[in-house]
Amino acid sequence: MILSLALEQLLNGLQLGVMLFLMAAGLTLIFGVMGLINLAHGSLYMVGAFACAVVAAATGSFWIGLAASLVCAAAAGAIVEFLVIRRLYDRDHLDQVLATFALILIFSEGARWVFGSFPLYLDIPPLLSGAVPLPGIEAYPLYRLAIIGVGALVAFGLYLLISKTRLGMRIRAGESDREMIAALGVDIRTLYTVVFALGSALAGLAGALVGALQSVQVGMGEPVLILAFVVIVIGGIGSIKGALVGALIVGLTDTLGRFLLPSLLGLILPASTAGAVGASLAAMLIYIVMALVLAFRPRGLFPANA
Amino acid sequence: EPIKIGLITTLSGGGAGLGVDTRDGFMLAIKQSGNKDITVITEDDAQKPELAVQIADKMIQSDQVDILTGIVWSNLLMAVAPSANAQGKFYVSTNAAPAALAGAKCNPLYFNAAYQNDNLHEAMGEYANKDYKKIFIMAPNYPAGKDSLTGFKRYYKGELAAEVYTKVGQADYAAEIAQIRASGADAVFAFLPGGMGISFMKQYAQSGVKTPIMGPGFSFSQDVLPAIGDAALGVKASGQWVKDLDNEANKKFVPAFQKEYGRLPSLYAVQAYDAAQLILSAASKASVKDTKAFGEAMQAADIQSPRGKFKFNTNLHPIQDIYVTEVVKEDGLLTNKTVSKIFTDHGDAYAKDCKM
């Protein structure tokens, strides 16, 4: 029993990690590769979830909703890039923070205007619903296993894109010197629009996939945003590998912390106090881990350009 | 004689759904009364305490309101109500009811038209005694969460499988669900308001764990049920109001609300509706400038509440009946149905500390 619980929690940690990676993948693409702090990433995540919920409700098919989430988020990303973001590449981080902070407000209130304040309904497709037994574990939700699969695929695909293709090289070149890559004949503006749309599509995908497990409502993107930042900063900005490792570290620490800390404290404190104190510590845990990592590795675990 | 009411509630941000229901319930009562002397000024607090304070200041200082109301969240209420009372203004709570204001810090100008925060949890504790021996209880790690589990334990006599506090705003519950599976509990009591509850219920339904779930009514009230979907079916919850309660006032209220706003009312709407009714009834008897008389008129609670019986305790919190409900599907719509009455004329545990 104990062993099976431990095993299940490990798997939960892994799964949470992959889920976080999904959320962070688009961010690390935009942030690391284009050097842009995009606080509106969470909003694009929300766009994906909303698009999926609305379209799934209208058509009755989660899968069409999923496709819609990709399209809508990519389109929203491309529009935002075209109207706003492309004026910000040469600015310092501060201007980017403010502009994308403004975008959060616009997206959130805009979404409320259109969809109202109540949470939307989005459920897991029948194909993936229910739980299956795994070796050592009584039952594990199929959908969560599917998320692990999708996360791994996205990680691999992104890695190939960035480090193995010419497109990836150009994007990275643009990060180090935009003017120069343009002077060599590469249409970096369009390229960046494409990358931004891609990053947004990933955010939208995450929103739709994770939205089916969580509450689809205005403001759902904000906690995700912070977590995603924590993940990519621990891993080292701009590194897909770093984001993956960071996500796994955060996922495991958070899950195991939530589970173990109260039990450990329970050995010395009364149950109710131990639960509360343990939970407080667990809530702080990922930030503590992040501070520790950065204190010793100021550029994250896998700094992209070292 | 004119009365100015300041309605501060959450109309933007993640918790806006509750605020919208609060506002709509309140305005419905005002509209039905046809009372032209009453002006209501509504403002959005965006769920930020500082902003709520600023708006309250503005309403008191510039708009010169007589009564404040509408706040959904305990932390915002704590920021606004005591200081409003200190400035001689009435505060009528439509939802938030922190223990602090029900006990030693009670105030003759502070009325609560909803409940005391612990009430619904206490009811579930009492209900659990009937069928279950070993219960897994869980709530977010903040004062309202702790109050909730304390309230539950106040009445629950059986064994606790575990007492778990989750992170505020947590979205993933896989770890807790695994613990539930391993704990061998025969039921789960979860207090997870808003988005947290939606996430938990959806994930729980997927997990293959079959242990029955129960919780306080507002976790399964009409505003969140559609988002949870069928995962909520069969959940037991407690509430001082249920849509199908059999009384005259309720039979008028539900269709009226539906007609006006095109959706089913939630608990928040009812509470706000009653708050408005309380103010209206007092206004017909006394001048709001005469705080003593007006307060006494309020305390008389001469209203027809959709909850049925309604009266005030010595600490100006309600004494009311509390029911257990079950989530069912009616005409393809998820809603709550009354199962049984669990408390009759229930007050709260803090009234004894209130010396007014």
Added chain:
Amino acid sequence: MLLEVQDITTFYGSSQALYGVDLTVAEGEVVALMGRNGMGKSTTIKSICNLMPPKSGRISFSGHSTEKLPPHRVARLGVGLVPEGRRCFANLTVHENLVAAARPGAWTLKRVNDLFPRLDERHAQMAKSLSGGEQQMLAIGRALMTNPRLLILDEATEGLAPVIRQDIWRAIRSLKQDGLSILVVDKTLSELLPVADRCVILENARSVWNGQPDALTSDLQDRYLGI
């Protein structure tokens, strides 16, 4: 004429950096752009590439006006730039620097590697950890990989060891032989003049003299270049 620059003026924000520069480069010609520090040579080059678009005047490249063209379109007309200060892509490897912006043509990776064997040795190293001279080679190689019709070299031999510098001049001569047009800025007249077909001198951000290298008397050199 491959490149024609007519009376351009250019501003950095509100401060004017060019007051009227005229310049032409014919097909197959090597033109040296000269002048003291701060006279506007690099600015002229940035204007040609539209990195710093001129405010007035006209630039055309093989008959196309470059007005309002974004820099990448100018580059695709056939302008290859080796900028002042190298500006290699720091976080790309040598190999990636070379191929990232490459366009098909006579110049291939192999040919560049033959020209600069050192780049081949360092192909997997990040550009930012290259020595100064290595970066210079990389910048030239990178420009050649775009197979330009006009190669612009802004102080391309700066900071190179004498042997390498000789190599680069040798390479420039061989590029010239191949018929490539070149616009070159360099400080070392003894190496520059033998290669140049024509010289243009800037003084106070205006073009003031234009002629064959032999006509550049020591009197002129003293007046405009401070030698």
Added chain:
Amino acid sequence: MADRPVLEITDLVKTFGALRATDGVTLDLRPGEIHALIGPNGAGKSTLIHQICGTEKQDSGTIRFAGQDIGRLGVAERARLGLGRTFQVSSLAPEFSSLRNVMLAVQAKAGSSFRFFKPVMRDRGLIDQAMAILERVGLAGRANIPAAELSHGERRQLEIAIALALGSKAFLLDEPMAGMGPEGSKRLTGFLHILRHEAPILLVEHDMDAVFALADRISVLVYGRIIATGTVEEIRRDPAVRTAYLGDHA
């Protein structure tokens, strides 16, 4: 030249992965001299300078400066001891004017950066000292131009001015002539002739005319090793140096 060397480097080694960028270098700098360090691109000259200033840490070997082992000190500490340097790629505070760039160095030399109240622009002493130095390098006319708006050559001059202002006990100049026109090089050459009497100079430079005109001693670094040290004439004649570095420039 019997004085004790100001700077003594012994058996310095630095590797980057498989590459030995500095491979057992031993070198010294004596009072009053200009010691030129030449060598092919990528030989490790800048890496050596980096290790002396502390921006890179050596793997092994010692660096002694002014009678003290400085191998473990931080960049700022070494600068305070009197190591002045210029960068191969100009490194300035871009928003500050030339004057303020130099003033920063003057205040750093005085060790007074934790003065919180007195406004620098009303600090005559500070301004006068900085102006005097700008005049020496010929930048006085550009005193109020932000460093970002200076031309390449002017930035190099400003770098020298900063090193001067630090009143350093030794100068490490990494390609100071790079990017300077003939006129500027001439002036700088003349200037270094005077500067050497204030403090000795370790000069990394590819401009052989300048090196031959200035250097008392030349060391030649190839693949991280010193292959020859000697006077100008000795080096010019050295066949190994000719093939590795000078080519037909001799």
Added chain:
Amino acid sequence: MTRENIINLVLALLLLVAPVAASQMGQPFTVTLATRIAVLALAATGLNIALGLGGLVSFGHAVFFGIGGYAAGILASHVFSGEPMMFGFEGSNQMPVIWIFAVIACGLAGLVIGAISLRTSGVYFIMITLAFAQMIYYFAISWPAYGGEDGLSILVRNQFPGINTMLPLSFFLLCYGVLIACIGLFALLRSSRFGAALQAARQNEVRVASVGISPYGIRLAAFVISAMMTGLAGALYADLNKFVSPSMLSWHMSGELIVLIILGGTGRLFGPVAGAMLYVIFEFALGGITERWQLFLGLILLGVVLFARGGLIGLLAGKARHG
């Protein structure tokens, strides 16, 4: 007098005259708004030292704002409840005492957080400061002794010798005085040798190190001073609202402080004042007109970043000059 100085003077007078006049005309709420502006401007001025001068984008300054606020709340609550705090100390409801506590506590917190955070730079710095803020935020939410998420009310505003702080106008004047004093301090710091080193470190860290100034030390000092000033503002803010809660520590608050600065003009003397005026007035005016005020606020912010580089002051007074 430069154009910027004239604008600064106008802003300073405006912030002073408007509430005084309003209170004469019997509009006490304007005074409250002005007080809010003054206090937020003070907090942002504190952050402006780190962010504007030092280029240290701290996304966690709400920590200091909150610690300052809790200093006021906690000390006052002990006076009210009569329970001693620790070592027999009774708490205090005297602002000077509270301010000293707030400033010292924030200085210490700033020292610890700064010492660790300043090892990183750029985006990592942004994130590590945020991490510290989040830690303390979650701690405050779940720490029951002082109200947790529900916060802590200050039933009677704390006192200042010789001033009746319960009168809105007096309290405003007190806050205004503190604000002006701190802006003066900011001006001194900026033009001093310390300020020169700090600003140079923002522009080019390597350069500063190689003239022999350790950027770390300079930045740490700036961060601590910045923390203390923001903490002082937090104490005043608590007294303004007569309430503290963890939301003072939230990342939204940190974000808002940054927004104030950029809105007004980063590194500019009166940038925070201009930013706070604009922000509070927008929030108030828009909030009164429409429920969708956040949407319009977003659009306005976006407009400022895209089209008014250098914020309001930059728009009115042109680019900053650096001697």
